[in-house]
Amino acid sequence: MRMLVRLVLGLFVLxxxxxxxxxxxxxxxxSYDSTNYDVDLDNLNLENPDIYDYEDGLTIDDPQIEIGTLAPPDYSYPVPEASLEEQEEEEEEEAELPLKPQLIPQGSGGSGVLMGPDTQKEEGLLPTTPETPQEGAGGVEGSVSSGLPEPDEPDEPDEPVVDTRGMPTCLLxxxxxxxxxxxDLKLDSVPPLPKDTTHFYARYNRITKINKSDFASMNKLKRIDLTANEITTIDDKAFLGLPELEEVVIRENHITQLPALPETMTLIDASHNNIGTKGLHREAFKDMTGLLYLYLTDNHVDYVPVPLPDSLRSLHLQRNNIQMMxxxxxxxxxxxxxxxxxxxDIRLDGNPINLSRTPQAYICLPRIPIGDLI
Structure with missing residues (x-):
């Protein structure tokens, strides 16, 4: 039907x-013969070279009429009213829709700024940095909330309290x-030990006192390490009934008096305590013929505990109160x-003593003690 209408209209225009x-x-x-268009140079108009006179009197400046200069009439076909109304409604909806700012996430290459009609300037779109809400200001503008309740932080479980009384030692x-x-078991006393124990370690606990009965009949015990407890008192005979005892480490406690020790000792470490001059037995180390290491660092000793056995290799007395030798x-x-x-190895640094005043005291030593020489 449309083709027929177009053909009719074309015929009408022709x-x-x-x-x-x-x-x-x-x-x-x-339709004029092209041979008649020879130019006569005598009749050439020099004032206007664009105009030529031809033999038949025709001039090229006559208005040229082209076919098709008349535009065909504009035929508008009727459009259903329903479609026009729908189109108008769509245009109105598009005009009413506001431009909403969109947040470009930083992870996708954006700068994390809001882009919208408010951010347009005369020179173009300028990125703006959103203000970070101050802590405690109470404002919520600019913050994004999911609307879901935040889960409560899980409370750290309390450490279980274990009753160690009556528990077998090898189970605890x-x-x-x-x-x-x-x-590190939070013990407040020495637990019962098996009779064949040779090495006992109870470091980083809360033991406050060592009783004589704690190591009774431990004939094979060679080493006791009670580092970093809260010991203030040790029974003076707590270690004397141990025939095989060689090493006692009671550093980092609150001991004020060093207990009596058997002659079999090879290592004594009582550093970082409160042992003073009255806390050492007279000639306490004289008969320990196998003693190799004696450490009394960071105490309140004011003299070198002589006599010392010939077997001694290392003597640490730094940071005490030794003033003379x-x-x-x-x-x-x-x-x-x-x-x-x-x-x-003799360490006397950190003591108020001038080692240069007693040079005769070191003539039998392979090395000079470490300490102040001025």
Whole structure:
């Protein structure tokens, strides 16, 4: 149907153009023989070279009429009213929709700014940094909330309280062969130990006192380590009934008096306590013929605990209150050939003593003690 209508309209336009006199004149001009267009140079108009006179009197400046200059009439077809109303409603909805700012996430390459009609400037879109709400200001503008209640932070579970009274030692502690490890178990006393225990470790607990009965009949016990407890008192005979005891480590406690120790000792470490001059037995280390290491660092001792056995290799007395030293502290003044070869490590730094005042006290030592020489 549309094709038929277009054909009818085309015929109508052609007939109207043929009836127009301007159309017929253009047709005559188009049919004119091209041989008649020889230019006569005598008749050339020099004032206006664009105009030429031809033999038949025609000039090229006559208005040229082109076919098709008349535009066909604009035919508008009727459109259903329903479609026009729908189109108008769509245009109104598009005009009423506001431009909502959109947040460009930083993770996708954006700068995290809001883009919308409010951010447009004369020179273009300028990125703006949103203000961060101050803590405690009470404002909620600019903040994004999911509307879901925030889950409460899980409370840290309380440490279970274990009643260690009456519990077998090897169930509470770790028993490996003859070694018993009871470190960091919040013990407030020494637990009952198996009779064949050789090494006992109870470091980082809350033990406050060592009783004589704690190590009774422990004939195989060689090492006791009670580092970093809260011990203030040790029974003076707590370690004397141990025939195999060699090492006692009671550092980092609150002990004021060093207990009596058997002659079998090889290592004594009582550093970081409150032991003073009255806290050491007279000639406490004289008979310990196998003693190798004696550590009394960070106490309140004011003299070198002589006599010291010849077997001693290391003596640490730094940061005490030692103010003087005798010439026979380490050497034998009656025997100038005496040399103490084993004692190679003497620490006296941190004491108010001038080592240069007693040079005769070191002539039998392989090395000079460490300390202030001025």
């Amino acid at each position: 007939k109207a153009a043929e009836a127009n006199p301007r159309f017929s004149r253009q047709v005559d001009l188009d 502690c770790t028993c490996l062969g003859g070694s018993v490890y009871c470190d 005798h010439e026979d502290t380490f050497c034998n003044l009656k025997d100038f050939n005496y040399i103490r070869n084993a004692l190679e």
